[in-house]
Amino acid sequence: MKKVALYILIVSFPLIANSQNNDSLKIRRIVNEILTNGTAYENLRQLCKTVGHRVSGSPAYQKAVKLTQAMMQSIKPDTVYLQPCMVPHWERGEKERGWVLTNNKRLFDLELLALGLSEGTGGRGVKAQVVEVTSFQQLHQLGPKGIKDKIVFFNFAMDPTYIRTFQAYGESGVARRNGASQAAKYGAKGVMVRSLASNVDPYPHTGAMRYSDSFPKIPAVAISTLSAERLSSELKKGKPVHAYFRTTSRNLPDVLEYNVIGEIRGSERPEEIITVGGHLDSWDVGEGAHDDGAGCMQSIEVIRSLRALGIKPKRTIRAVLFANEESGGKGADKYFDEAKAKNEKHIFAIESDAGGFTPRGISLDMTPEKEARFKRWHSLLAPYGIQDIYKGGSGADIADLKKIGAALAGFNPDSQRYFDVHHAATDVFEAVSRRELLLSAAVLAAVVWLVSEYGL
Amino acid sequence: MKKVALYILIVSFPLIANSQNNDSLKIRRIVNEILTNGTAYENLRQLCKTVGHRVSGSPAYQKAVKLTQAMMQSIKPDTVYLQPCMVPHWERGEKERGWVLTNNKRLFDLELLALGLSEGTGGRGVKAQVVEVTSFQQLHQLGPKGIKDKIVFFNFAMDPTYIRTFQAYGESGVARRNGASQAAKYGAKGVMVRSLASNVDPYPHTGAMRYSDSFPKIPAVAISTLSAERLSSELKKGKPVHAYFRTTSRNLPDVLEYNVIGEIRGSERPEEIITVGGHLDSWDVGEGAHDDGAGCMQSIEVIRSLRALGIKPKRTIRAVLFANEESGGKGADKYFDEAKAKNEKHIFAIESDAGGFTPRGISLDMTPEKEARFKRWHSLLAPYGIQDIYKGGSGADIADLKKIGAALAGFNPDSQRYFDVHHAATDVFEAVSRRELLLSAAVLAAVVWLVSEYGL
Numbered sequence: 074m075k076k077v078a079l080y081i082l083i084v085s086f087p088l089i090a091n092s093q094n095n096d097s098l099k100i101r102r103i104v105n106e107i108l109t110n111g112t113a114y115e116n117l118r119q120l121c122k123t124v125g126h127r128v129s130g131s132p133a134y135q136k137a138v139k140l141t142q143a144m145m146q147s148i149k150p151d152t153v154y155l156q157p158c159m160v161p162h163w164e165r166g167e168k169e170r171g172w173v174l175t176n177n178k179r180l181f182d183l184e185l186l187a188l189g190l191s192e193g194t195g196g197r198g199v200k201a202q203v204v205e206v207t208s209f210q211q212l213h214q215l216g217p218k219g220i221k222d223k224i225v226f227f228n229f230a231m232d233p234t235y236i237r238t239f240q241a242y243g244e245s246g247v248a249r250r251n252g253a254s255q256a257a258k259y260g261a262k263g264v265m266v267r268s269l270a271s272n273v274d275p276y277p278h279t280g281a282m283r284y285s286d287s288f289p290k291i292p293a294v295a296i297s298t299l300s301a302e303r304l305s306s307e308l309k310k311g312k313p314v315h316a317y318f319r320t321t322s323r324n325l326p327d328v329l330e331y332n333v334i335g336e337i338r339g340s341e342r343p344e345e346i347i348t349v350g351g352h353l354d355s356w357d358v359g360e361g362a363h364d365d366g367a368g369c370m371q372s373i374e375v376i377r378s379l380r381a382l383g384i385k386p387k388r389t390i391r392a393v394l395f396a397n398e399e400s401g402g403k404g405a406d407k408y409f410d411e412a413k414a415k416n417e418k419h420i421f422a423i424e425s426d427a428g429g430f431t432p433r434g435i436s437l438d439m440t441p442e443k444e445a446r447f448k449r450w451h452s453l454l455a456p457y458g459i460q461d462i463y464k465g466g467s468g469a470d471i472a473d474l475k476k477i478g479a480a481l482a483g484f485n486p487d488s489q490r491y492f493d494v495h496h497a498a499t500d501v502f503e504a505v506s507r508r509e510l511l512l513s514a515a516v517l518a519a520v521v522w523l524v525s526e527y528g529l
Numbered sequence: 530m531k532k533v534a535l536y537i538l539i540v541s542f543p544l545i546a547n548s549q550n551n552d553s554l555k556i557r558r559i560v561n562e563i564l565t566n567g568t569a570y571e572n573l574r575q576l577c578k579t580v581g582h583r584v585s586g587s588p589a590y591q592k593a594v595k596l597t598q599a600m601m602q603s604i605k606p607d608t609v610y611l612q613p614c615m616v617p618h619w620e621r622g623e624k625e626r627g628w629v630l631t632n633n634k635r636l637f638d639l640e641l642l643a644l645g646l647s648e649g650t651g652g653r654g655v656k657a658q659v660v661e662v663t664s665f666q667q668l669h670q671l672g673p674k675g676i677k678d679k680i681v682f683f684n685f686a687m688d689p690t691y692i693r694t695f696q697a698y699g700e701s702g703v704a705r706r707n708g709a710s711q712a713a714k715y716g717a718k719g720v721m722v723r724s725l726a727s728n729v730d731p732y733p734h735t736g737a738m739r740y741s742d743s744f745p746k747i748p749a750v751a752i753s754t755l756s757a758e759r760l761s762s763e764l765k766k767g768k769p770v771h772a773y774f775r776t777t778s779r780n781l782p783d784v785l786e787y788n789v790i791g792e793i794r795g796s797e798r799p800e801e802i803i804t805v806g807g808h809l810d811s812w813d814v815g816e817g818a819h820d821d822g823a824g825c826m827q828s829i830e831v832i833r834s835l836r837a838l839g840i841k842p843k844r845t846i847r848a849v850l851f852a853n854e855e856s857g858g859k860g861a862d863k864y865f866d867e868a869k870a871k872n873e874k875h876i877f878a879i880e881s882d883a884g885g886f887t888p889r890g891i892s893l894d895m896t897p898e899k900e901a902r903f904k905r906w907h908s909l910l911a912p913y914g915i916q917d918i919y920k921g922g923s924g925a926d927i928a929d930l931k932k933i934g935a936a937l938a939g940f941n942p943d944s945q946r947y948f949d950v951h952h953a954a955t956d957v958f959e960a961v962s963r964r965e966l967l968l969s970a971a972v973l974a975a976v977v978w979l980v981s982e983y984g985l
Binding site for chain 2: 104105108109233234236238271272431433455456457458460487489490493506507508509512
């Protein structure tokens with residue numbers, strides 16, 4: 074049966090049958106191994122169902138370290154080790170409550186989550202008149218007069234016309250990231266941010282915010298897109314609308330955590346290091362399945378498949394599960410600092426942190442020469458769903474490696490479903506497709522193998 | 530915001546900015562309309578949740594006709610009409626039961642479904658020793674001596690190494706389609722077929738089988754891949770394994786049903802007809818969400834979006850919801866017969882019957898000249914996820930139109946998840962992503978608009 078598959082592959086993709094034929098056959102072996110015997114999906118089930126969500130600073134994160142360390146050891150790379158780092162510890166506290174009021178009467182309850190790293194309201198909560206803004210410009214125009222003592226409702230809807238949904242996320246995400254301090258500047262008592270979700274549904278999506286030291290640290294929550302639509306409709310009636318919400322989230326002292334690393338030493342150029350990674354922490358809702366259990370399990374799968382096939386990579390390959398991507402990036406900092414201190418030669422890094430979906434594109438952050446070299450591999454990857462290879466970002470955990478010369482890449486699977494689940498209770502194992510997860514792992518393995526074989 | 534989106538689009542896909550710039554802008558308008566205001570997802574929810582599954586011959590199918598006729602009318606095409614046809618009526622009967630026995634002791638229950646169009650076992654069921662085969666060659670080698678009075682277990686696993694899962698489906702599907710008659714030839718009492726599913730899970734997948742008139746019509750069931758794996762393991766122990774199953778499915782007299790058609794008359798060449806369609810019937814498990822509620826709702830969306838934008842297509846566009854694709858193709862026959870009898874000029878037809886997933890490819894069944902013309906549009910469609918346009922099949926409901934000169938196309942979204950849900954209880958509305966459904970509808974609308982504007 075495999076011979077038939079190969080035959081069809083060659084007939085369907087004539088480019089492959091040319092000069093890169095040998096590489097194409099080797100990549101086929103890796104892909105077949107992963108699609109047939111891949112363990113990423115069952116590993117992800119275990120991570121999601123025995124650990125679940127694992128926010129930085131939590132006991133669950135420590136459990137995730139033990140579990141994934143054992144997963145790494147079971148596939149027998151040359152070394153498995155932990156890299157310690159201190160990370161921020163934020164706790165959500167009690168379940169949030171909130172509602173909308175008109176004429177001092179409770180009109181409807183809000184579906185809400187405190188934003189990550191935000192301070193709580195205190196036990197009594199915050200109650201104030203609501204002012205809706207759809208841009209920062211509007212906020213600035215309202216100024217202290219319009220904002221003081223109010224709750225600012227940032228209704229920044231994701232633009233549905235972007236095909237790559239991350240563009241909409243980046244654009245509308247400014248409210249989540251900076252809204253609280255911008256509103257505090259004018260004396261707001263709190264902020265409610267429309268969730269960064271593609272659909273109108275009842276799930277609030279959390280995520281990191283940051284305070285500016287120049288302004289008061291006011292409480293900030295995300296409300297579901299459904300709540301946002303209802304609230305906006307109510308405000309359009311022109312009468313005063315109030316809201317109440319109560320959060321008990323808080324920031325605690327830093328905690329010792331670990332990056333989990335598995336490494337195969339290169340057979341010819343062991344000093345040249347390739348990193349493939351994801352982040353092991355998640356937010357504290359759902360199970361962190363797509364974000365980013367998927368990327369972690371895929372990174373382990375890269376190592377597993379090469380081992381299973383007895384492939385000895387010429388360069389050193391590291392699968393790295395980073396700590397604390399969501400709320401500080403301290404795992405990434407540690408990995409970079411150590412690489413720099415040891416004068417390691419990092420030639421390439423790729424991160425999978427956009428969900429465990431079907432393969433679609435790879436973005437490159439490297440010199441034009443290396444970019445051109447990488448793009449020559451497009452025809453080897455296209456049969457597995459890589460439609461585009463283009464200039465773009467890489468990943469939060471690897472970006473710094475550029476400073477010590479690494480060529481970087483971001484793995485970008487299809488993004489249509491990501492913002493249905495991102496940072497929400499819906500990001501659970503059941504939302505992941507086995508074949509999509511494995512096919513993307515196969516593409517990652519192919520890319521890593523190509524770089525290990527040829528450099529850049 | 531839309532200006533920014535457009536800017537990014539033009540920068541990202543330089544090809545578009547060339548000669549086809551106007552078309553690119555018009556297609557952008559259609560895509561934006563569908564991603565912003567599309568109703569396909571809410572329509573699908575209604576179809577799935579108020580009608581549910583709608584197998585040929587059932588009252589549910591008649592309800593689906595009324596509902597979709599009303600959906601069509603609400604978007605005000607030039608005409609909406611029904612096309613009557615007689616269709617086979619098969620009923621599943623009581624819930625199937627079955628189990629595996631060793632030493633005359635019940636070992637484990639089977640997850641099973643009668644295959645569509647199969648005859649039942651009768652009230653007593655069938656009990657016999659099980660013989661496993663993984664190829665027809667094996668069956669023929671066993672011959673009457675090995676098969677007579679046995680239950681044949683066709684364990685034809687889908688090959689996981691095919692990237693386009695439909696190739697694995699086509700190959701392994703021979704057991705479901707022809708297994709019963711091939712086994713009956715050698716005197717088997719019944720057949721159990723491994724479900725055509727990508728994963729090992731507990732969901733049996735039904736689907737059409739057909740009897741040969743030359744052999745007895747023995748009962749046939751699909752068992753889940755999990756049941757198949759357990760059964761196969763048991764057989765590997767080398768001792769006799771028996772199975773029992775009971776089905777009460779039956780074939781009844783034909784029933785009058787309808788294709789549902791909505792049409793916009795062409796402004797310049799109304800006699801030239803373009804068909805975009807899916808099939809309205811489903812199997813009698815799940816909700817027929819991906820198969821093929823999705824294709825039907827997308828076809829309506831094509832018409833809706835053009836109407837909403839005030840676009841007057843030069844050629845006539847028909848959205849056709851075909852009756853009886855799953856168990857006879859009588860709706861397709863009727864559409865073809867009428868087209869031929871009326872001497873209609875069908876220039877192009879495209880079917881969406883591979884699930885409501887993210888766009889991936891379009892297969893073409895047309896002359897090389899037309900194929901070359903169509904492929905020139907690739908750069909217009911690539912920004913929305915069309916990675917490949919290639920020679921291939923179209924769709925069961927439109928294939929005959931080739932005989933009267935139509936150029937045909939098949940719409941092929943990403944296929945990784947299809948065989949998780951196909952013909953199973955898991956094919957429900959919740960398995961469909963709103964953005965994936967709409968983005969694929971947008972690509973269909975773009976293709977239909979291009980053909981309506983330029984012909985082929």
